[in-house]
Amino acid sequence: MNATKVVSKRAFDVMIRALGEASELVAPVSRGYDRFSFAEVEDASALQCEGYIPTINPPKKYFLPAEEVLVEFSAPDGATLGSGSEFRADAVVDSPTRVLLGVRTCDIRAIAMSDRAYADTYEDDNYFAKRERATIVGLSCLEPCDDHAFCAAMGAENAEEGYDLLLTDWGDSWMVSVGTERGDEMLAACDGVGEPTAEDREQWASLQSDRRAAFAPVAEKISVEKERLPDLVDEGEGSSLWTEYGDLCLGCGRCNMVCPTCFCFDVEDEVSLDRTSGERKRRWDGCTLLEFALVAGDENFRSERKDRLRHKLYHKTRSTFDRYEEIFCTGCARCFRTCLVDIYHPDMYNALEERLGGDSS
Amino acid sequence: MSTAREMRESIYLPERAQIVEKKRMTDDETWYHLRFESGRALGHDPGQFVEVSLLGVGEAPISVTSPPSMTDGFELCIRHVGNVTDRLRDLEEGDWLGIRGPFGRGFDIEPARGKDVLFVAGGLGLVPLRSLIKTVLENREDFRRVILFYGTRSPDTLLYEEELAEWEADPDVEFHLTVDMTDDTWKHNVGVVTSLFPRVSLDPEETVAYVCGPDIMFRFVVQQTSRLGISDENTFLSLERRMKCGVGKCGHCQEGSVYVCREGPCFSYAEVKAF
Numbered sequence A: 001m002n003a004t005k006v007v008s009k010r011a012f013d014v015m016i017r018a019l020g021e022a023s024e025l026v027a028p029v030s031r032g033y034d035r036f037s038f039a040e041v042e043d044a045s046a047l048q049c050e051g052y053i054p055t056i057n058p059p060k061k062y063f064l065p066a067e068e069v070l071v072e073f074s075a076p077d078g079a080t081l082g083s084g085s086e087f088r089a090d091a092v093v094d095s096p097t098r099v100l101l102g103v104r105t106c107d108i109r110a111i112a113m114s115d116r117a118y119a120d121t122y123e124d125d126n127y128f129a130k131r132e133r134a135t136i137v138g139l140s141c142l143e144p145c146d147d148h149a150f151c152a153a154m155g156a157e158n159a160e161e162g163y164d165l166l167l168t169d170w171g172d173s174w175m176v177s178v179g180t181e182r183g184d185e186m187l188a189a190c191d192g193v194g195e196p197t198a199e200d201r202e203q204w205a206s207l208q209s210d211r212r213a214a215f216a217p218v219a220e221k222i223s224v225e226k227e228r229l230p231d232l233v234d235e236g237e238g239s240s241l242w243t244e245y246g247d248l249c250l251g252c253g254r255c256n257m258v259c260p261t262c263f264c265f266d267v268e269d270e271v272s273l274d275r276t277s278g279e280r281k282r283r284w285d286g287c288t289l290l291e292f293a294l295v296a297g298d299e300n301f302r303s304e305r306k307d308r309l310r311h312k313l314y315h316k317t318r319s320t321f322d323r324y325e326e327i328f329c330t331g332c333a334r335c336f337r338t339c340l341v342d343i344y345h346p347d348m349y350n351a352l353e354e355r356l357g358g359d360s361s
Numbered sequence B: 001m002s003t004a005r006e007m008r009e010s011i012y013l014p015e016r017a018q019i020v021e022k023k024r025m026t027d028d029e030t031w032y033h034l035r036f037e038s039g040r041a042l043g044h045d046p047g048q049f050v051e052v053s054l055l056g057v058g059e060a061p062i063s064v065t066s067p068p069s070m071t072d073g074f075e076l077c078i079r080h081v082g083n084v085t086d087r088l089r090d091l092e093e094g095d096w097l098g099i100r101g102p103f104g105r106g107f108d109i110e111p112a113r114g115k116d117v118l119f120v121a122g123g124l125g126l127v128p129l130r131s132l133i134k135t136v137l138e139n140r141e142d143f144r145r146v147i148l149f150y151g152t153r154s155p156d157t158l159l160y161e162e163e164l165a166e167w168e169a170d171p172d173v174e175f176h177l178t179v180d181m182t183d184d185t186w187k188h189n190v191g192v193v194t195s196l197f198p199r200v201s202l203d204p205e206e207t208v209a210y211v212c213g214p215d216i217m218f219r220f221v222v223q224q225t226s227r228l229g230i231s232d233e234n235t236f237l238s239l240e241r242r243m244k245c246g247v248g249k250c251g252h253c254q255e256g257s258v259y260v261c262r263e264g265p266c267f268s269y270a271e272v273k274a275f
């Protein structure tokens, strides 16, 4: 375990408020109806946001905004864009300094996953300019946030890394795990940082065993080990399950948008009416949307919803496992909460396993 | 306060390049010689591509058709089929466009050293292959036989006619040409590109094939190469998928577990089968 300290919540607030002078502070904020979203806050009191379920949109919006300018361009006097005239083009890289407060361990894991994808072979400057200037203050879940999350089945109810600080509620204090040097510096700026006492340690041990007990049923939501999922999706390629779920699925893309590990985008140029200046933008895109898989000559490899749904699960399991030895799903269940027809990944995995088992027996 | 908007390098920023020379090749295809404003060489491998930008219109992935040995700029050959590529038709010598790249993985040439090389190009597939063909011919002594099959729809859609004539005249190149349809003046083969296979006898164990053309052509060509006994590992293809970013992020070109733009666009047939 990472170095653990005890800090009074009041002292922690003071430190965070001071950070807020030079950085943007963001934390989950209640939107009513049991919905939360990350938004700018004044101090760390928002961290008290007890029992918040995963925010509508994951924190990826801070590193990969729903819409982002990549390039600004213009034509010289008297010329228009697209005509072959000389032009000016500048990369636009927004890089705010931010402190993300109250990031759940599932989202911490997701950020680590998108870091890998966005660094793979070519480093994405727009992503990392924001990512590198972000401080992540995580918040441990003491119990499952709702009945839908399947984080423990994906091993995301804990995080060993990927945060600067990870907080656990400790009454008037926080029990703080330090993940990075940056986290060390933050604590150094706090008054009254203490070592856990023998009593704290005992309580910590019992808290951990309570947590394990609370999360054990969550781990059961998927009937197979997560390491089996890539093979399961592979072996189930021709299963009738995809047709059944494909008939249900609306191909609306909502699940892609809210997914913390979906990072596909579309690129488009927008120009001023007089065609003398413009911006190249990227926007979130989703593999469940029809236009996504168009190929040369307007052919579409995944023109049916069942194929796109399967592609989504394949990509989250087989593809990412082959490439990163990791399954790009944290079990946050945002996809389920947003889905208009209640498609739930664990149901699909369980049904696939059952049918495959049935086939071979 | 906290927001800084930096102007800096980015993988998404196109670099300015100027059209040094332009030649119409067919009704629908134009050849361009480009040079970066900075004067830098592109530094590509045969089979790699660049993203061509007309800012305000969009971007299109285009294969580099010149060999790496060409350092005074580079060449592209573009078919005008839509938004970006149609407008490129109107650009003139001296005009500017934006380039990102080179991107992707080119053709693996190593397995062909010391062996017979078979090139099979269909239509626009000659564009990426030309870079490799020229590279092989520049290093002719490293290879044994060089066999080239090229097929297009009709005689007026032939690309690089001058070079085709050179290759035909070259005693070191076994050159075979075919068109799908023609008139009486045509002295070469008539039929799809696979109809050229019976014209040569190949030593399959010692042959490495590079195939480039529309997807439908691949299917028929690899049937032939497989039947002849050229191994899947020694058969190389270049895949064309819709792509946006060119750097393995945007997700559009995913095929199984690979991003065609990043792990490809050139693959061995063994790799393609495993997708």
Ligand SMILES: Cc1cc2nc3c(=O)[nH]c(=O)nc-3n(C[C@H](O)[C@H](O)[C@H](O)COP(=O)(O)OP(=O)(O)OC[C@H]3O[C@@H](n4cnc5c(N)ncnc54)[C@H](O)[C@@H]3O)c2cc1C
Residues within 6 Å of the ligand: A294, A295, A296, A297, A298, A299, B049, B058, B059, B060, B061, B062, B063, B064, B077, B078, B079, B080, B081, B082, B083, B084, B085, B086, B124, B127, B128, B239, B240, B241, B242, B243, B265
């Ligand atoms: C790796 C790679 C190398 C290529 N090399 C060349 C080349 O050397 N020369 C050449 O002329 N073309 C090449 N292409 C195809 C070229 O990228 C497309 O023709 C171009 O993107 C079309 O853009 P557009 O804006 O003009 O057309 P759009 O208006 O976007 O579309 C017009 C038509 O082109 C198809 N299309 C759109 N985008 C693509 C795409 N990325 N790939 C294939 N078809 C597409 C559409 O389905 C539609 O039928 C290559 C494509 C790839 C992926």
Ligand code: SF4
Residues within 6 Å of the ligand: A248, A249, A250, A251, A252, A253, A254, A255, A256, A288, A335, A338, A339, A340, A341, A342, A343
């Ligand atoms: S949110 Fe539901 S209906 Fe919409 S694409 Fe995803 S699975 Fe299909």
